Amino acid sequence: MPRILNIKELEPTNAAFNLAVDECAQVLMAGGIACIPTDSVYGFAATTPLAAEKICILKGRPLTQKFPLLISAADDLDIYAQNVTVAARSLANAFWPGALTLVVEASDALPYELMEEDGSVALRVPDSAFAQVLIKKIGPLATTSANIHTKDAAACLEDLDEVLLETVDIAIDGGRTKEQQASTIVDVRKEIAQTFHDGEIQKGANAPRKEPLSGARILRIGSIAEQDIWGSLHAKTK
Numbered sequence: 001m002p003r004i005l006n007i008k009e010l011e012p013t014n015a016a017f018n019l020a021v022d023e024c025a026q027v028l029m030a031g032g033i034a035c036i037p038t039d040s041v042y043g044f045a046a047t048t049p050l051a052a053e054k055i056c057i058l059k060g061r062p063l064t065q066k067f068p069l070l071i072s073a074a075d076d077l078d079i080y081a082q083n084v085t086v087a088a089r090s091l092a093n094a095f096w097p098g099a100l101t102l103v104v105e106a107s108d109a110l111p112y113e114l115m116e117e118d119g120s121v122a123l124r125v126p127d128s129a130f131a132q133v134l135i136k137k138i139g140p141l142a143t144t145s146a147n148i149h150t151k152d153a154a155a156c157l158e159d160l161d162e163v164l165l166e167t168v169d170i171a172i173d174g175g176r177t178k179e180q181q182a183s184t185i186v187d188v189r190k191e192i193a194q195t196f197h198d199g200e201i202q203k204g205a206n207a208p209r210k211e212p213l214s215g216a217r218i219l220r221i222g223s224i225a226e227q228d229i230w231g232s233l234h235a236k237t238k
Contacts, residue, residue: 001165001166002035002165002166002168002169002170002171003023003169003170003171004157004170004171004172004173005020005023005024005170005171005172005173006173007020007130007172007173007174008173008174008175009175011129012129012130012133017129017130017133018133020130020172021130021133021134021137022137023170024036024134024170024172025134025137025138027169027170028045028046028047028051028138028141029047029138031047031048031050031051032051032168032169032170033045033046033051033054033055033058033167033168033169033170034046034168034169034170034171034172035146035157035160035165035168035170035171035172036130036131036134036141036143036171036172036174037128037130037131037157037172037173037174037175037177038070038126038128038131038143038177039097039098039099039126039127039128039131039177039178039179040099040126040153040177040178040179040181040182040183040222040223041145041146041147041153041154041155041177041179041180041181041182042145042146042153042154042155042156042157042159042160042177043070043143043144043145043146044058044059044143044144044145044146044168045070045141045142045143046067046141046142046143047138047139047141047142049113052067052142054167055067055144058164058167059144059147059148059149059164060148060149061144061149062149064117065116066113066114066115066116066121066122066142067114067122067142067143067144068101068121068122068123068124068142068143068144069110069114069121069122069123069124069140069141069142069143070124070125070126070131070135070140070141070143071123071124071125071135071140072125072132072135072136072140073096073125074089074092074093074096074125076123076125076140077089077092077102077104077123079107079109080104080106080107080109080110080121080123080140081104081105081106081107081121081123082105082106082107082108083105083189083190084104085188085189085190085192085215086215087188087192087215087216087233088102088104088188090232090233091186091188091216091229091232091233092125094232095224095228095232096124096125097125097126097127097128097132098125098126098127098223098224099124099126099127099179099181099182099183099184099222099223099224100124100183100184100186100223100224100229101122101123101124101183101184101185101186102122102123102124102185102186102187102188103120103121103122103185103186103187103188103189103219104120104121104122104123104188104189105119105120105121105189105190106119106120106121114142120187120189122185124183127178128174128177128178130172130174145182146160146164147160147161147164148161148164153181153182155176155177155180155181156175156176156177157171157173179222179223181222181223182220182222182223183220183222183223183224184218184220184221184222184223184224184225184226184229185218185219185220185222186216186217186218186219186229187216187217187218187219188215188216192215192216192217215233216229216233
């Protein structure tokens with residue numbers, strides 16, 4: 001079993017909270033795997049390519065599929081993305097920190113191994129005190145939901161498959177997550193802004209309308225409903 005640190009009910013000003021951050025950071029920087037709470041679901045986090053590969057094998061996730069990155073603020077779009085579109089900025093300003101993942105064109109600040117083959121990267125600013133403090137300490141975190149690939153993600157540590165939990169190096173128990181479901185994913189790259197593609201959409205609790213969004217393509221509906229994405233984008237054009 002991994003070392004499990006309980007931070008339930010602890011504030012970021014609490015010494016035990018910050019000790020948990022420090023210990024998690026040490027594990028990650030040494031190439032280990034951490035299971036951490038975010039605002040959406042629990043995630044496996046890594047900072048090295050080898051750790052990310054181990055997570056893929058653990059989950060049964062394709063090795064070629066890169067992890068989304070958790071970053072600290074909307075302003076970081078200008079560091080980790082290039083050719084940032086109006087839609088990207090509008091959604092980041094409206095929903096970050098929060099359960100929205102934006103697919104953007106990766107900048108040269110990111111190493112190649114963090115990018116998809118098409119040069120894209122998925123970014124999110126989590127509304128989670130633990131994740132925020134950890135990111136500010138060691139930088140962007142490559143994360144993926146803590147579950148077997150295609151299965152439901154864990155909203156609390158108790159929901160996590162015991163076999164999966166036993167394979168990580170450290171786990172942070174922050175109680176049940178705020179949203180209790182995965183983030184919504186929206187592609188806001190420049191080519192999407194130029195033309196709307198009515199591609200496959202993973203249907204969740206909120207069935208998407210087939211109206212084109214302003215410079216965006218919803219790839220997965222999660223915590224943030226399609227109509228909220230629509231409303232935020234089109235509010236900027238009125």
